[in-house]
Amino acid sequence: MRHGFRRLVLAPAVVVLAVLTWVTLPVWLLVAAALSPVLPGRWRALRLLWLLVLYLTTEALVLVVLLGWWLASGLGRRVRTPYWEGVHYDLVQGVMWVFFREARRVLKLSITTDGPAPDAHPGVPILVACRHAGPGDSFTLIHALMHWYQREPRVVLKDTLAWDPAIDVLLNRIPARFIAPNPGPDADLASLVHALASGLDENDAFVIFPEGGNFTEERRDRAIARLRRLGLERMAQRAEQMTTVLAPRPGGLIAALDAAPDADVVLVAHTGLDHLLTVGDLWRALPMDKQIVMRWWQVPREEIPQDREARIEWLFDWWERIDDWIKQNRPEDRGPRGG
Numbered sequence: 001m002r003h004g005f006r007r008l009v010l011a012p013a014v015v016v017l018a019v020l021t022w023v024t025l026p027v028w029l030l031v032a033a034a035l036s037p038v039l040p041g042r043w044r045a046l047r048l049l050w051l052l053v054l055y056l057t058t059e060a061l062v063l064v065v066l067l068g069w070w071l072a073s074g075l076g077r078r079v080r081t082p083y084w085e086g087v088h089y090d091l092v093q094g095v096m097w098v099f100f101r102e103a104r105r106v107l108k109l110s111i112t113t114d115g116p117a118p119d120a121h122p123g124v125p126i127l128v129a130c131r132h133a134g135p136g137d138s139f140t141l142i143h144a145l146m147h148w149y150q151r152e153p154r155v156v157l158k159d160t161l162a163w164d165p166a167i168d169v170l171l172n173r174i175p176a177r178f179i180a181p182n183p184g185p186d187a188d189l190a191s192l193v194h195a196l197a198s199g200l201d202e203n204d205a206f207v208i209f210p211e212g213g214n215f216t217e218e219r220r221d222r223a224i225a226r227l228r229r230l231g232l233e234r235m236a237q238r239a240e241q242m243t244t245v246l247a248p249r250p251g252g253l254i255a256a257l258d259a260a261p262d263a264d265v266v267l268v269a270h271t272g273l274d275h276l277l278t279v280g281d282l283w284r285a286l287p288m289d290k291q292i293v294m295r296w297w298q299v300p301r302e303e304i305p306q307d308r309e310a311r312i313e314w315l316f317d318w319w320e321r322i323d324d325w326i327k328q329n330r331p332e333d334r335g336p337r338g339g
Helices: 001-023 025-038 044-072 082-106 137-147 157-161 165-171 189-197 217-229 234-243 251-259 279-285 306-330
Strands: 111-112 126-130 152-158 175-180 203-208 263-271 292-297
Touching: 001 025, 001 044, 001 157, 001 165, 025 044, 025 157, 025 292, 044 165, 082 137, 082 157, 111 137, 111 203, 126 137, 137 152, 137 263, 137 292, 152 157, 152 189, 157 165, 175 189, 189 203, 189 251, 203 234, 203 251, 203 279, 234 306, 263 306, 279 292, 292 306
Parallel strands: 111 292, 126 203, 126 263, 152 175, 152 203
Antiparallel strands: 263 292
């Protein structure tokens, strides 16, 4: 029912809204220009208006393209073949390139990566476990994987993102899965992850966020309490020592390790937008003039334990290392940016 509503109602509504926005754009430009002198920041209203226009326009164009490809693929009968899957990945990469180019230009947002070079994993599939915090970090990671590391990501995402009709349609045509933020006891997440991580080839990357959600103090407290309810007091104590990340939930990554026995693991930490948690935070930060720093670590498969309990210890060890890195590289600790 929700799928039908999103695709039959929301998708056409987005296209209509994009057309109306362009028709009335002169009015919006005048309003934004009038508001800009009385709002803090440099031309904040105009910058935000341009980003909204860009988002609506791109969303509408993508939906039209996806409809055309659905027709061209035999009313969807061939849409999941390797050829069409590659075409859809190219579309994702193109959209990410447009958004991040405009983010650099309009928001003064830059991304710096530190770690293994793109050719550090030749001919080897990778499992990517990333810290989850700040707005859009999943999109930043996907952009980095596709643009710099030339990988086709398979990703597990919150089902709330599927309310965006373009994301809903597009990611249902490539290897990706939407899951509920708090799945019920009957949800077999291990089987879902195992299926998605199976059959990876040399240019694939399976992406998972072991924390299960963006970092907040409330979620951190709940994660620690959950460990105690499960009788895992030692893990709870370790989680209390980690102040910038949530305690990782190992089930998904372990299922991926079992499904992809030849894959290396890449751990990813990032910082720069961690403190932007609400719409108000984002508004006050415009224009951002921020730098996102991403740190990557490659772990060869032979260094990863085989035993489940040892793997949990290994994951907690890495999350403690990520926590330490974030504490040392938060924007306020790096000093002023040059240039």
